[in-house]
Every structure is written in C-alpha cells, then in structure tokens.
Amino acid sequence: MSGAAPDLPALQRAQSLADQAYQAIREGIATGTFAAGERVTERGLAARLHVSPTPVREALRRLEQDGLIERVSARELRVVEHSPESLHELLLTGAALRALEARFATSKLDEAALDRMAAIVDELGADPVRTIAEYLRLAREFDREIEQAAGNPTLRGLIQSVTFMGQERRMRSIENMRFHPDVAAHRIQGHRDILAALRSRDPDTVERIFRHHAVAGVDLLLTDLDPTQDADRSQGRITG
Amino acid sequence: MSGAAPDLPALQRAQSLADQAYQAIREGIATGTFAAGERVTERGLAARLHVSPTPVREALRRLEQDGLIERVSARELRVVEHSPESLHELLLTGAALRALEARFATSKLDEAALDRMAAIVDELGADPVRTIAEYLRLAREFDREIEQAAGNPTLRGLIQSVTFMGQERRMRSIENMRFHPDVAAHRIQGHRDILAALRSRDPDTVERIFRHHAVAGVDLLLTDLDPTQDADRSQGRITG
DNA sequence: CCGCGACAGATGCTATAGCAGCGTTGCTAT
C-alpha cells in the first residue's frame, strides 16, 4: 500500500441556479454570445436560461461588481465595452499583479517545483510551433506552480477577476499566435528568463523580470489585435 | 465671474434597499456591530433592517464575493475572521497595490498636485502630535492626489476591496497611535520620502519607496496590535 | 443511563406577483 487514502476534495453540492446563471452569463460574455455593449435584461436572460428572474438578478449584480456588466442608466444594464485604453490599463494591472504573485512565490518554491517548471520550459522550447492548446496548457501549468507556491488567495482572487475581463480578446489574440511563431518564441524566452530569476531567489529580480515579460506580452497582444496602432506605448508604461 | 459653473456630480437617485443593506452590513462589520466569526442569517438581518429577505440576500452574496462574509457550510453564513497570517497577507497585498498605483501616478502628477502634497506634508510635520482624525484626513488627502493622478479605476477598485477587509483592526490600531507619537513620526517621514520619490519622476523609485513605507506601516500596525508577536516578519516579506 | 429516531423549527433558495418609474408610440389638436 502506498499509505492512507488521501483526502478527496469534498463533492460540491449542486450549485444554486444563481451560481449557474452567474457562470453561464460570464461564459457567454467571454465567448461572445453576449457582445460587448449589448443590453441585457433580467427577464430576457431568465427566459433564455429557463429560470425565474430572481437568480438571474443575483448573477447580474455580481457581474456588475466584477466589472463585466455596467448600468448605463437606472434601468439599463449592458455588457461592459472596454476602450483600448481601459483594456490596456486592465492588462497592465493584471501583469503587475501576477508579477507580485511571482514575488510572493520566490522564497517558497522548492527545488521539486523549480524542476517541474524547468521541464515545462524544456518542453516548450523543444518544438516552438506546437498547437495553441498545447502551449496554453503548459503555460497554465507553469503559472500554477507559481500560484500554489505564492499561496495568497486574496491576490489570486484579484488576478482572476482582472484577467477575466480581457479574456475574450485575449483568447482571440492567442489564436492568432498560430500565425506568429516569433511571438510564441518571445513568450517561451520569457518563461525561461522567469525561471532563471526564480532560481536566483531574489524577489526584486523575479518581480522585475516577470513584470517585464508580462508587459511585453500585453503589448504584443494589443498590437497584434490592432496592427494600425502605434507600437510606442510609453504612455502610462509600467516598466521603467 | 470666474467662468461658467462647473458640472456638479449628478445626484444619485435614492439607492435601492439592496445597496443600502450592503452598505449597512459592511459598515456593521467594520465598526464591530457584527463581530468576526458571528453568524448572520438572511431573515435575521432582514428583521433588523426592517426589509424583506430579498435585498438582504443580494447584499450578502455581494459581501461574500468581497470576502467579508463566508459560507462555512451550505446553510451557514459567517462574518469572515482573519487569521493573523491572512490579515498580514491582506495588508501586504494592499500595500503592494497602492505602491503600484503610485507608480502609475508618477508620470501623471503635475506640479500643482506635487505642491499640494508638499503642503500636506508640511502641515503634518509642523505638529506631529495632532489628533488622529486630523492625521487621517491629511493622509487621505495625500493619497487622493495619487489616486486621481493614477486614474486607474480597476486598480482602485481592487485597493478598495482589499483595504476594507482589514479596516476594523486597522482603525483600532490607528487609535492606538495616540499613544505612540514615534509611529506617527515614522509615517510622516514616509510621506516625505514618497513625495521626494515622486519629484524624482522615476517610477521604479516611487514604487519601491512607497512599498517600503507601506510595508513598514503594516508591520508597525500588527506589532502594535499584538505586542507579544515576534517583530521578525521576514517570512513572506514583500520587500527584498 | 445511553442511544437512536422522529418531529419541529430554522435557513437558504426559487418562483411569482405587484409596484413605481421611464420610454415609446400613437393619437389628437392646433
């Protein structure tokens, strides 16, 4: 026997309709089912979800607090539409938050975790032109190591909240990466640098390097999305 | 005449009961009307607030999302009780967020704003042993300059959310400052240093200095609250 | 005296109904 059976995560009771509505609408916003700027109503959504307006209302209020829904007037709710500036600000803030999380993780990552991350980086570097899904999976695994080591649920919640707001455009842009292998190479180099910084055990370096690459990723993302835009984003720049 | 009448902020229509309940409960948590760890129920609060359970329910869900209320079981809601560790983590995260906001503000603060901040610092330095309320008012004014210059509502929202969670203990601790003039002196010196950093126009310096003082403030706060605790907080330290 | 089971109260969740405010539409009067 390999020891006592480990604790399994407690089975979640079936979520409430309000929770399901929350996730469904959130998902709908992320996937584009609800376009940015589109008006939504309690009764309309309730009909589409085959529930009463009550749980829908709750979901909308939470989404409003999340910044995904806004009330343009007293009786008009709309899916938030981010201006290029606010989206930039959003992604920049997210980048800084994730860099901060990496800082928290610096002193707590053990050798085993660093080795796992090295394996991920190697796998990424072995064949830079893999599928997007594969890249995303590995990158997420890399981030998860940092997340777990940091062990700061408060910060994690903030990151989740911020990153989600730009998710739709982000995902579309990630798909474009298929046509920009140099972008992928850039990001992979970022992972390499971050890992090296973590190995140095210096929190300042970790946060600086992480932030640098995350911000560069944001710039790539936005210029990729909107090629007509000027590449110079020194305005409000987050890195020195 | 001194020009056309400026736009006044639009008068908010009377807030909904749900909003009022949200603020009332939030306030109750901050002021200690609802103790940390205390159980709350929809119907109980509804009776105390003289409204129906519906708006109270909504308020509770939002507070739950804020991290002020937690569900300990499927049918038991409690006011969140922060462990010393999680409180420390919370305040540290808040400190880093505010430092980040200061970074955003660095390039956007005009001379007039810097002069106003200098006046505040001078006023603080003139008589270090003023009342707590006076100190808080001035410090808030100082922060507001940074906040306005940064102009990052997303980040601002995160800061609001995080800072509020530790507010109750924070306020009690601030009251203790009355008996610790050296703490006040320390903080005032912090404001001086931050202002000097802002004048240097170097974002890295600004963020570093701001974070340094904010973290020091957190340490003072916690050791002040719990004198038995070891002063060495290098564990999870946010500054190099 | 201890244990187990049933009943009653409490609690969160959902549906429904009705209210008040606002916008729109269509009609009417000039």
Added chain:
DNA sequence: ATAGCAACGCTGCTATAGCATCTGTCGCGG
C-alpha cells in the same frame, strides 16, 4: 404637418409564499 399629451408596455426592485434540506431536540426504547 407638427407639436404635445396620454396610455401602454418594459424594466428593475421588493415583498411574500412555498419548497427542500439541515439541525437540534425531545421522547421512546433498550
């Protein structure tokens, strides 16, 4: 034809009632 007004409908908000589930207690049996 156009301007004004009135009625209708849409929308968010609140209250209430009922349901399902859990908890705590009381009583009965061993």
